[in-house]
Amino acid sequence: xxxxxxxxxxAGIAGLLSIVVSGCSDNNSSFSISDRTRSxxxxxxxxxxxxPGVVKLLDEKFGDPQTLxxxxxxxxxxxxxxxxxxxxxxxxxxxxxKFVAGEGQTFPEKATFxxxxxxxxxxxxxxxxxxxxxxxxxxxxxxxxxTLAAGDTCSIDGGAVIQSGRVLYMRHCSHCxxxxxxxxxxxxxxxxxxxxxxxxxxxxxxxxxxxxxxSREDLLRVLRYGIPGTYMPSFLLMKDxxxxxxxxxxxxxxxxxxxxxxLVNELASDYxxxxxxxxxxxxxxxxxxxxxxxxxxEDVPGVVDGIGAELEExxxxxxxxxxxxxxxxxxxxxxxxSRRRGRELYLSKTLNxxxxxxxxxxxxxxxxxxxxxxxxxxxxxxxxxxxxxWDNLNQPRNLHTGIFRGGRRPIDLFCRIHAGIKGSxxxxxxxxxxxxxxxxxxxxxSIPFEPEPGxxxxxxxPAAPATEAAAPAAGE
Amino acid sequence: MKKFWALFFWFWPLVAxxxxxxxxxNNWWFPSKPLSTMGHQIDGLFYLILIIVTVTFVGxxxxxxxxxxxxxxxxxxxxxxxSHGSHKLEVVWTIVPAFVxxxxxxxxxxxxxxxxxxxxxxxxxxxAPVAEVMARQFEWRIRYPKPGTELMTSPQPGxxxxxxxxxxxxxxxxxxxxxxxxxxxxxxxxxxxxKQDAVPGLIIPVWxxxxxxxxxxxLCAELCGWGHxxxxxxxxxxxPEGVSAYLTRLEREQNEDGVQEAETxxxx
Numbered sequence: 001x002x003x004x005x006x007x008x009x010x011a012g013i014a015g016l017l018s019i020v021v022s023g024c025s026d027n028n029s030s031f032s033i034s035d036r037t038r039s040x041x042x043x044x045x046x047x048x049x050x051x052p053g054v055v056k057l058l059d060e061k062f063g064d065p066q067t068l069x070x071x072x073x074x075x076x077x078x079x080x081x082x083x084x085x086x087x088x089x090x091x092x093x094x095x096x097x098k099f100v101a102g103e104g105q106t107f108p109e110k111a112t113f114x115x116x117x118x119x120x121x122x123x124x125x126x127x128x129x130x131x132x133x134x135x136x137x138x139x140x141x142x143x144x145x146x147t148l149a150a151g152d153t154c155s156i157d158g159g160a161v162i163q164s165g166r167v168l169y170m171r172h173c174s175h176c177x178x179x180x181x182x183x184x185x186x187x188x189x190x191x192x193x194x195x196x197x198x199x200x201x202x203x204x205x206x207x208x209x210x211x212x213x214x215s216r217e218d219l220l221r222v223l224r225y226g227i228p229g230t231y232m233p234s235f236l237l238m239k240d241x242x243x244x245x246x247x248x249x250x251x252x253x254x255x256x257x258x259x260x261x262x263l264v265n266e267l268a269s270d271y272x273x274x275x276x277x278x279x280x281x282x283x284x285x286x287x288x289x290x291x292x293x294x295x296x297x298e299d300v301p302g303v304v305d306g307i308g309a310e311l312e313e314x315x316x317x318x319x320x321x322x323x324x325x326x327x328x329x330x331x332x333x334x335x336x337x338s339r340r341r342g343r344e345l346y347l348s349k350t351l352n353x354x355x356x357x358x359x360x361x362x363x364x365x366x367x368x369x370x371x372x373x374x375x376x377x378x379x380x381x382x383x384x385x386x387x388x389x390w391d392n393l394n395q396p397r398n399l400h401t402g403i404f405r406g407g408r409r410p411i412d413l414f415c416r417i418h419a420g421i422k423g424s425x426x427x428x429x430x431x432x433x434x435x436x437x438x439x440x441x442x443x444x445x446s447i448p449f450e451p452e453p454g455x456x457x458x459x460x461x462p463a464a465p466a467t468e469a470a471a472p473a474a475g476e
Numbered sequence: 477m478k479k480f481w482a483l484f485f486w487f488w489p490l491v492a493x494x495x496x497x498x499x500x501x502n503n504w505w506f507p508s509k510p511l512s513t514m515g516h517q518i519d520g521l522f523y524l525i526l527i528i529v530t531v532t533f534v535g536x537x538x539x540x541x542x543x544x545x546x547x548x549x550x551x552x553x554x555x556x557x558x559s560h561g562s563h564k565l566e567v568v569w570t571i572v573p574a575f576v577x578x579x580x581x582x583x584x585x586x587x588x589x590x591x592x593x594x595x596x597x598x599x600x601x602x603x604a605p606v607a608e609v610m611a612r613q614f615e616w617r618i619r620y621p622k623p624g625t626e627l628m629t630s631p632q633p634g635x636x637x638x639x640x641x642x643x644x645x646x647x648x649x650x651x652x653x654x655x656x657x658x659x660x661x662x663x664x665x666x667x668x669x670x671k672q673d674a675v676p677g678l679i680i681p682v683w684x685x686x687x688x689x690x691x692x693x694x695l696c697a698e699l700c701g702w703g704h705x706x707x708x709x710x711x712x713x714x715x716p717e718g719v720s721a722y723l724t725r726l727e728r729e730q731n732e733d734g735v736q737e738a739e740t741x742x743x744x
Contacts, residue, residue, distance in 0.1 A: 172706070175702075187702055190702075207734075225639055226615055226639055228617065228639075231613070233613075233614045233615040233703065233706065233707075234615045234639040234640045236639060236640040236641060236709075237640060237708055237709070237710060325734065326734055326735065327733065327734050327735050329735070330733055330735040331731075331733035331735070402631050408637060408730065409729070409730055409731070409732045409733075410731060410732065410733045410734075411732050411733050411734035414733070414734060415734075438733075445633075446633070448631065449632075449633050
């Protein structure tokens with residue numbers, strides 16, 4: 001009996017010690033693979049002999065959270081700058097070096113390390129003990145036998161931004177949005193609405209055209225001010241460089257998710273478990289795998305380059321001036337007449353806002369009780385109502401609450417109507433004259449203050465619009 | 477060895493006394509000097525209690541040491557004095573702490589009333605909250621009345637909104653309306669010594685007079701959920717002119733229509 005107790009004690013102490021030494025769990029995290037990737041046959045996921053599959057390609061281009069990889073094609077500000085060595089003077093274990101910034105590059109203000117890209121020391125990471133961004137002069141320490149020669153390419157503080165973005169993201173964002181940005185972190189299940197899944201590369205509240213992606217400025221705005229009416233809180237108190245680093249990391253995760261989706265799209269029709277099962281009726285599995293191997297080896301490299309080019313183009317375009325919505329006319333001054341006009345447009349057959357938002361704007365239009373089909377699988381949803389691209393039930397907004405998720409500035413509402421809400425069933429009304437959009441904005445902004453739902457008159461035109469127009473923005 | 481324990485228990489009250497005496501000068505108890513008018517009174521109450529507690533602690537420790545010392549140096553054969561059940565002693569150590577507690581509760585009544593009782597708020601703020609601070613998981617949403625109008629309990633057209641940053645005037649009494657949208661939170665500004673729970677369904681007026689312009693940390697001090705730790709905001713205390721300039725700026729930003737902005741940019 002006594003020996004048992006002693007044994008238990010020893011085991012307990014050993015267990016505690018092992019926890020202290022190693023921590024409670026494995027600290028390594030990984031980017032999760034999407035369900036659609038999992039629906040492919042195993043060979044398409046992992047690859048056939050030499051030819052890489054989806055998982056391998058993802059790892060090759062994006063790495064895992066511990067060792068991120070920078071696919072230089074992607075328009076992400078990885079941080080740091082590439083530079084060439086101009087002067088190298090070894091001094092014992094230290095060396096004085098002068099760098100020249102690569103074409104179109106500017107040196108980061110602060111830098112702590114240098115990655116050697118070409119030359120004798122290629123692959124080494126060297127520490128900087130001093131760094132002058134203005135002149136490019138630096139002191140390297142702990143050379144350990146490495147030498148550089150003039151003309152060698154180095155990367156100064158390479159990836160510093162994306163790495164600090166990763167650290168901040170893991171601390172502040174990943175518990176809802178998930179390590180891979182799949183909107184499925186540990187706290188996500190408690191939230192309604194669900195946190196955004198970035199992997200579609202789609203963000204709802206943008207100031208860009210309906211076909212454009214989200215701009216950096218839009219993401220920054222959401223981080224700063226949060227999304228009222230949801231669980232997305234404001235991170236206003238974080239420093240600007242922290243927020244921009246998070247934005248870059250979120251863009252990186254979005255591009256990773258999009259890359260995965262697009263790659264799987266290329267493979268799904270022929271090599272998903274389902275497709276292969278039906279093909280087996282008149283083909284041999286070995287033949288299908290052989291065909292897959294050929295496709296992966298010969299065609300997929302081109303497909304990957306193509307997807308990279310698409311990502312580059314679309315994400316660069318999102319930050320361009322052309323993508324930004326600028327109304328052609330200033331806001332029509334708010335007046336009873338303008339609101340009335342807005343309500344007319346709201347109820348009109350062409351815009352048909354009431355079909356989803358309801359006659360009085362309570363978010364209870366006929367579409368909310370209709371059954372929809374999933375556009376990809378063509379299977380009807382279990383519950384009635386509209387669904388977004390994330391397959392979540394997508395309630396049309398009740399316009400009486402006075403909560404505007406994408407912001408309450410007139411320009412925010414203008415963008416919601418002009419570009420629609422991306423990923424949701426709110427369509428773009430970009431062909432509507434801007435003046436009419438402003439009338440609707442004025443009407444929508446007034447709905448929370450209506451004395452009773454639908455009180456803004458339609459049929460009876462005002463007798464004296466001149467005095468009405470002079471009325472200020474405040475209540476009726 | 478027996479004497480060691482007596483000396484040991486006499487040593488600690490001396491340390492406590494020393495710490496108690498030098499602590500206020502070194503600012504060991506508080507994050508900073510109090511920066512609101514109310515803060516001085518609250519710190520005063522704290523130090524009063526600190527003195528009472530120190531005197532009690534030192535007294536009981538000395539008594540303990542004394543008992544140990546007498547035990548250690550007793551003549552052989554002397555018998556202990558049996559005090560258990562002494563009616564007189566029981567009465568004394570019931571009445572003395574009772575008096576101390578009544579004294580404390582009477583002393584703090586005024587301060588408490590100044591903080592909590594609307595009727596005793598400064599006249600200038602009683603009817604004029606500058607903003608509504610709405611706590612929600614896990615941020616602070618601020619609503620200011622349209623410049624030139626009064627704050628209403630329900631949102632009004634023209635109200636100005638912001639998040640996690642409250643601008644209030646310094647050096648004049650200021651009142652905000654504290655609310656919560658979901659669970660209980662607490663409005664805690666350590667450097668102002670202001671702490672008030674936000675209770676669902678209630679609009680709780682909170683007033684303070686900030687003595688120095690500057691930035692103050694606003695924290696949630698009521699465990700409100702998994703994101704409690706990140707529920708942080710800042711209070712910017714500015715001159716009244718600075719605050720109204722800020723509100724004008726905020727009003728312009730909130731009425732942004734995307735065209736004026738582009739126009740002003742092209743003028744530059």
